[in-house]
Amino acid sequence: MxxxxxxxxxxxxxxxxxxDSGTGGKQVIEVPSIYEPEMSFVMFRSQAGEAASTVQIDExxxxxxxxxxxxxxxxxxEIKSIAEKVSVELSIIAEAS
Structure with a gap:
C-alpha cells in the first residue's frame, strides 16, 4: 500500500x-475563491537568478x-471507497451465480 x-x-x-518541482523555482500558494475553495491555488516560477522566496507567504x-x-x-x-464498492458488487454477483 x-x-x-x-x-x-x-x-x-x-x-x-x-x-521539476524539486527545484526551488516553483511555488504553489493557496488563494481564496468562492468557486472551489479546496482547489484554489496559484503556481508561479522564479526566473533564473531571482530569489525563490521573494513573495511573502502567510506563516x-x-x-x-x-x-x-x-x-x-x-x-x-476515494480509491479505497471505490474498491470496497466493487468488492461488494462482485460478492453479490458471485452469490447470485
Missing amino acids: DDFVGIISNRMKDDLIGK NQPNQEEQLQQLVDERVK
Whole structure:
C-alpha cells in the first residue's frame, strides 16, 4: 500500500507542480475563491537568478508537502471507497451465480 501511495503522491506532484518541482523555482500558494475553495491555488516560477522566496507567504498557511499529503490522502480514500464498492458488487454477483 505504501508503494501505491507513493505512486499517487509522485503523480499528483508532477501533475500539479511539474516534474521539476524539486527545484526551488516553483511555488504553489493557496488563494481564496468562492468557486472551489479546496482547489484554489496559484503556481508561479522564479526566473533564473531571482530569489525563490521573494513573495511573502502567510506563516499559518500549510506548506506544499502538507497540502500534497492532504490531496494524496483524499485520493487514496476515494480509491479505497471505490474498491470496497466493487468488492461488494462482485460478492453479490458471485452469490447470485
